[in-house]
Amino acid sequence: MMKNRVLVYALAVSAVCLFSFFVFFDGCAPDRAEVFKTAQIGGEEFDAAKWGEVFPLQYESWLKTKEPRPKNMSFYKRGWDTDKIIWDKLAEYPFMALLFNGWGFGIEYNEPRGHYYMMIDQREIDQSRTKAGGACLTCKTPYISRLVKETGGGIFKMPYADAVNKIPKEHRDLGVTCIDCHDNKTLELRVSRWTLAEGLKTIGKEKPSRQEMRMVVCAQCHVTYTVPKDEKMQSTNVVFPWKGSTWGNISIENIIKVLLSNPANKEWKQAVTGFKMAFIRHPEFEFFTNQSPHFKAGLACADCHMPYKRVGSFKISDHNLMSPLKDELRSCSNCHPQSADRLRARIKTIQDRTVSLLIRAGYAAATTAKLFELAHAGQAQGKQLNAALYAKAKSFYEEAVYRGIFIGAENSIGFHNPDEAGRVLGDSIAYASKAEALLRQALTQAGIQVPESINLELARYLNGRGTNKLNFKPAHEFKDPYGTQDKLLPRGARGI
Numbered sequence: 001m002m003k004n005r006v007l008v009y010a011l012a013v014s015a016v017c018l019f020s021f022f023v024f025f026d027g028c029a030p031d032r033a034e035v036f037k038t039a040q041i042g043g044e045e046f047d048a049a050k051w052g053e054v055f056p057l058q059y060e061s062w063l064k065t066k067e068p069r070p071k072n073m074s075f076y077k078r079g080w081d082t083d084k085i086i087w088d089k090l091a092e093y094p095f096m097a098l099l100f101n102g103w104g105f106g107i108e109y110n111e112p113r114g115h116y117y118m119m120i121d122q123r124e125i126d127q128s129r130t131k132a133g134g135a136c137l138t139c140k141t142p143y144i145s146r147l148v149k150e151t152g153g154g155i156f157k158m159p160y161a162d163a164v165n166k167i168p169k170e171h172r173d174l175g176v177t178c179i180d181c182h183d184n185k186t187l188e189l190r191v192s193r194w195t196l197a198e199g200l201k202t203i204g205k206e207k208p209s210r211q212e213m214r215m216v217v218c219a220q221c222h223v224t225y226t227v228p229k230d231e232k233m234q235s236t237n238v239v240f241p242w243k244g245s246t247w248g249n250i251s252i253e254n255i256i257k258v259l260l261s262n263p264a265n266k267e268w269k270q271a272v273t274g275f276k277m278a279f280i281r282h283p284e285f286e287f288f289t290n291q292s293p294h295f296k297a298g299l300a301c302a303d304c305h306m307p308y309k310r311v312g313s314f315k316i317s318d319h320n321l322m323s324p325l326k327d328e329l330r331s332c333s334n335c336h337p338q339s340a341d342r343l344r345a346r347i348k349t350i351q352d353r354t355v356s357l358l359i360r361a362g363y364a365a366a367t368t369a370k371l372f373e374l375a376h377a378g379q380a381q382g383k384q385l386n387a388a389l390y391a392k393a394k395s396f397y398e399e400a401v402y403r404g405i406f407i408g409a410e411n412s413i414g415f416h417n418p419d420e421a422g423r424v425l426g427d428s429i430a431y432a433s434k435a436e437a438l439l440r441q442a443l444t445q446a447g448i449q450v451p452e453s454i455n456l457e458l459a460r461y462l463n464g465r466g467t468n469k470l471n472f473k474p475a476h477e478f479k480d481p482y483g484t485q486d487k488l489l490p491r492g493a494r495g496i
């Protein structure tokens, strides 16, 4: 009976396929959502509700980014779930508090949540994070291009609160909206940010295909950027450090090369070492497109984060973007016949391995940072350090830190490109270990005693942070899933 029903179903499906093959010449695939348009969107319309009058289903799913996600579904990306906890990245990865001490990221750094909150979160976070000024609005408000024009670029260096006041009052909480990704007349996907338009030119991709546009729209924001400063340390622009890179190959090596090529990219001073440094943010696009298995198979972000779903008798792209783990891995089943449990286990393995290496890289860099602190204290007391050893150690240390930040800021915990995560973190660990060895040699030569394990004094960096006096929350910490880290650095030496 059961068998017969399956057979009947299979026959019915092939009949439909055959029918559509003859009618549309494209068989059953590729799938595409139907568009039911009842009117046109006029002018430069920022108000999603107005678009919603024409496309109610997409609008409703877009609104859902406001809702908390089901809890206990993701292993490492507990964003803002039904437990309503805001997860503190500096408590999850305590070494980051030491490394980022000296500016906003070392004070408050939270896991991301739904698109609805992007402007709200910027207002609610410790305001040390918005010191760069109006530049912070570049990938948050749909009004940014208009504001850049109106102020002749002055918006970038304007104090953050003043810049926000330039947005019409009713839209100061409005984050990514329809017009950021769609042309109002044709509904085609579009690039609304000059940052990405420039970036695409730089990597030689001026005419992306329709499938490529399904990730290019995300690359307006899910990329790393720099905020070049003038002599007064005021923001002058927002730029993607992609010079020398190509589509499908924006490597961490090329990014570091660009960052180091211009002193204007050094946005902050690391307190522990006193080094001026550049920074790397959420490089989802760069990481994914650097020859990941899914990129090579022709996938785009929307294939996994905006799967088609049925609403009544309509089929739409789900605009309620989130972690696929919190969405029952619905999108994966379009291509993978494996059970959701098997895929979930596969994601966990990839992420466990990545987190283990990330923790290793983080503590290796933090240890070396404390050695630099020791070296500088020695120099202040008149000790002479071998300049060549010191310079080499510093350069290797920076190579290590940028690689660690790159994977730590990327939001998939390795999933978007597992092999590349392993490669980058392996190199980070190698650079940090070599820097530590060189520095130990320089310190010993200068007659400075170095203990076997350096106390990281993490409590100093983790407790009493910012206006809200944020403290370390042990329950937030991710421990090495393989237990290796505690053998290399006894937990007691962490100073917390």
Ligand code: HEC
Pocket (backbone or CB within 6 Å): 069, 079, 080, 111, 112, 113, 114, 115, 116, 117, 118, 119, 121, 122, 139, 140, 175, 176, 180, 214, 215, 217, 218, 219, 220, 221, 222, 301, 302, 305, 306, 321, 322, 323
């Ligand atoms: C205008 C900028 C912008 C664009 C365009 C954009 N994002 Fe985001 N995205 C963000 C920001 C900012 C956050 C974090 C918001 C917060 O935490 O307040 C975020 C969060 C997310 C999250 C986490 C959601 C959650 O529930 O925790 C996912 C997944 C995501 N984006 C995927 C995408 C994909 C895929 C695309 C392209 C289809 C895209 N985004 C386009 C800025 C953007």
Ligand code: HEC
Pocket (backbone or CB within 6 Å): 073, 074, 075, 076, 077, 079, 112, 215, 218, 219, 222, 284, 285, 288, 289, 294, 299, 300, 301, 302, 303, 304, 305, 322, 323, 324, 325, 326, 347, 411, 412, 413, 415, 416
């Ligand atoms: C093959 C499917 C796939 C593709 C393609 C893909 N992602 Fe993801 N993405 C995932 C998975 C799986 C995770 C891990 C979610 C987790 O750990 O909860 C993830 C995590 C994320 C997160 C963090 C989500 C959160 O809840 O914090 C963001 C943001 C994100 N992806 C954006 C992107 C962007 C932008 C692209 C394109 C450049 C992209 N993804 C391409 C599957 C995919």
Ligand code: HEC
Pocket (backbone or CB within 6 Å): 033, 034, 035, 048, 051, 052, 055, 058, 059, 062, 176, 177, 178, 179, 180, 181, 182, 187, 189, 210, 213, 214, 217, 218, 302, 306, 315, 316, 317, 318, 319
């Ligand atoms: C972060 C980018 C982004 C935002 C913001 C966004 N969309 Fe989309 N939208 C997409 C992508 C990607 C597709 C898939 C397009 C494709 O496959 O060619 C899509 C498809 C659509 C479609 C075509 C039918 C379908 O469901 O695939 C409609 C209609 C639509 N969006 C309406 C809206 C409306 C209305 C809003 C605002 C409430 C909105 N979109 C906001 C990225 C976005």
Ligand code: HEC
Pocket (backbone or CB within 6 Å): 293, 294, 296, 297, 299, 303, 304, 324, 329, 331, 332, 333, 334, 335, 336, 343, 344, 346, 347, 418
């Ligand atoms: C549009 C089709 C498509 C979707 C959607 C898709 N995949 Fe894949 N996936 C592929 C293809 C094709 C390959 C094989 C790539 C190769 O071998 O080069 C692959 C490979 C993989 C691999 C093995 C490669 C690796 O990275 O270890 C895993 C694991 C995987 N997918 C998991 C997922 C998960 C989890 C999701 C949903 C979040 C997903 N895929 C969504 C098509 C897809």
